Structures are given as C-alpha cells and as structure tokens.
Amino acid sequence: MSVSRSPEGATVRVMRLENGQDAKLPSYASEGAAGADLSAALVAPLTLEPGERALVPTGLAVELPDGFEMQIRPRSGLAARQGVTVLNSPGTIDSDYRGEVKVLLINLGAEPVMISHGDRIAQVVIAPVTRAAFTLAEALSGSVRGEGGFGSTGQN
Numbered sequence: 001m002s003v004s005r006s007p008e009g010a011t012v013r014v015m016r017l018e019n020g021q022d023a024k025l026p027s028y029a030s031e032g033a034a035g036a037d038l039s040a041a042l043v044a045p046l047t048l049e050p051g052e053r054a055l056v057p058t059g060l061a062v063e064l065p066d067g068f069e070m071q072i073r074p075r076s077g078l079a080a081r082q083g084v085t086v087l088n089s090p091g092t093i094d095s096d097y098r099g100e101v102k103v104l105l106i107n108l109g110a111e112p113v114m115i116s117h118g119d120r121i122a123q124v125v126i127a128p129v130t131r132a133a134f135t136l137a138e139a140l141s142g143s144v145r146g147e148g149g150f151g152s153t154g155q156n
C-alpha cells in the first residue's frame, strides 16, 4: 500500500565558506533517507588515533528556517566498520547559527582512521523544534510513575 506524503519540507540555505569552495552540499543518498550526508572539508587528510576526537570542518554554513534545528548524527557504517561516531550526538545546529557547521568525531575503534577531503562523515536531520515557556512551580501534579526512574519499571 502506498501512503501519500507531502513532498515539500523545509528549505535550508547553504553557503560555501572560504575553506569549502568545492564542498559538497548535504545530500540524501536515497529517496526515503531521513538524513542527508555531510562531507569533510579538509586541506589535508586527518588521522584519528584510537580514542582521539577532532572537530571536523565541513566548509559550509547554513541558514535554517525559524522553528527548525539541524541534528548532526553518526553514520552507522562508519561506526560499525571503524568505530567512528559523533561524540556529541545528536549535535544541534541552532536556527540562528551562522558559523561553520563542524562535526565532532571520535574514534572509539582500535585502529587509526583516516578522514579525507570529501568523505561522508556524518548525516544531518532537519527537525521541527518546539520551544517552551519554563515557569517556576512550587509543586508538580501527581503521576503513577512519580519519582521512579533509572530502571524502576519491571521490578517487583
């Protein structure tokens, strides 16, 4: 059964920075991909030793529409094959951020991993954001869960 879905999403303006004159724009690898792949913009390859992290430039800055964020998430292939993931996953790109989008990679694998210019290092997901008014309260309403958490359910 095919389910119709709205073709239009958000439009994100992307600017190539000085260090990203040939930087690839985020790109969806398949029709249904939720994440658009993000590539490294490097003058020279970068080696991540086991346990090492690096803030990897993309050469891109973005202008997100109001009410949206861009999440930076790991690529599962890179994580499964080489142990490289996004340390602060999901990284948050705020809609008012105009600086370079950077990806905080960490090598949790046992071998050094080389990252080269143009390598797809992470993926970005555009998501709507709900902002809240945080109001101070003297007491909170009751609930069945109450203060239980951190593995409280399913125990006798």
Ligand SMILES: O=c1ccn([C@H]2C[C@H](O)[C@@H](COP(=O)(O)OP(=O)(O)OP(=O)(O)O)O2)c(=O)[nH]1
Pocket: 072, 088, 091, 092, 093, 094, 095, 097, 100, 101, 102, 103, 104
């Ligand atoms: O993986 C990331 C995470 C953040 N940013 C940029 C965009 C984001 O809008 C800004 C701030 O991110 P965040 O709020 O996570 O960091 P912070 O440590 O709270 O810094 P700030 O005080 O600038 O908000 O840094 C990136 O380029 N990559």
Ligand SMILES: [Mg+2]
Pocket: none
């Ligand atoms: Mg912040």
